[in-house]
Amino acid sequence: MTQENAQPEIMYTTPADHVRLITMNRPETLNSLTLDGNATMLNYVREFRDDPDAWVLILTGAGERSFSTGLDLRRQSQQDASNEEPPPPPQVPNEGLHSYPSIEVFKPVIAAINGYAFGGGSEMALWADIRIMSENAEMGLLEPRRGLLSISGTTRMSRAIPIGLAMELIITGRRYKADDCYRMGLVSQVVPQAELMDTAVAMATEIVTECSPIATRVAKEHITRTLHLPVREALQVQSLNSNRLRQLSPKDTAEGPRAFVEKRKPQWVGG
Incomplete structure (x- = not known):
């Protein structure tokens, strides 16, 4: 295959109205990503974040074997072995998808985990709000078995599931099958692989049809910013966010109750 005909490493498509899909497209390497691929993916996430017509994002991997196994270590080791002098690290870390400082996206994100999710792949899945897994998929933070600490997975995993289960998963570095991930509460659904993308x-589509886009964003932002607060303080912030939502989205906050009374589907405008 010539370079001109090669498929892009990252694909950005629109599978439904107001829905965007990012596909990691290197199935021959289990959808491990190059540094350029990581940068492209981050740019597409920014595009999604800033697009008023994009309300929900889905992440998945190409093929039937792997969601993503993170950074392409073989490619990276080849680059490290070259004689090129690496650029100096920035004084302030660059914004990343799941590293520090992490890009803030308050629109809903769904991970459709179609196979192996290890290393950076598991961290991308943990960055998502909702995780749906195919029956053949596996997930784990394998870094301790490589003498490493994950970039963000340790932190996000300890917030995604009960701490006892998170500690087992993090400290053992085991691979967990889809049914185990469902049992832990790490994913909300396990479906046959042939049904995964339709389910996601x-x-x-249910979110963009049934829920106000601004309401979902304010709700996600509220959870993100108050998860560390005591309940009483979080409730105070929620009261402020409720009033803020009416200011940000006066048409939709009026449309929702009106549609309910009139027994029809709401027509959201995102404002």
Whole structure:
């Protein structure tokens, strides 16, 4: 295959109205990503964040074997072995998808985990708000078995599931099958692989059809910013966010109750 005909490493498509899909497209390397691929993916996430017509994002991997195994270590080791002098590290870390400082995206994100999710792949899945897994998929933070600490997975995993289960998963570095991930509460659904993308797109479509886009964003932002607060303080912030939502989205906050009374589907405008 010539370079001109090669498929892009990252694909950005629109599977349904107001829904965007990012596909990691290197199935021959288990969808491990190059540094350029990581940068492209981050740019697409920014595009999604800033696009007023994009309300829900789905992440997935190409093929039937792997969601993503993170950074392409073989490619990176080849670059490290070259004689090129690496650029100096920035004094302030660059914004990353799941590293520090992490890009803030308050629109809903769904991970459709179609196979192996290890290393950076598991961290991308943990960055998502909702995780749906195919029956053949596996997930784990394998870094301790490589003498490493994950970039963000340790932190996000300890917030995604009960701490006892998170500690087992983090400290053992084991690989967990889909049924185990469902039992832990790490994923909300396990479906046959042939049904995975239809299930993810159906959930995204349900969100954009049934829920106000601004309401979902304010709710996600509220959870993100108050998870560390005591309940009393978080409730105070929620009261402020409720009033803020009415200011940000006066048409939709009026449309929702009106549609309910009139027994029809709401027509959201995102404002």
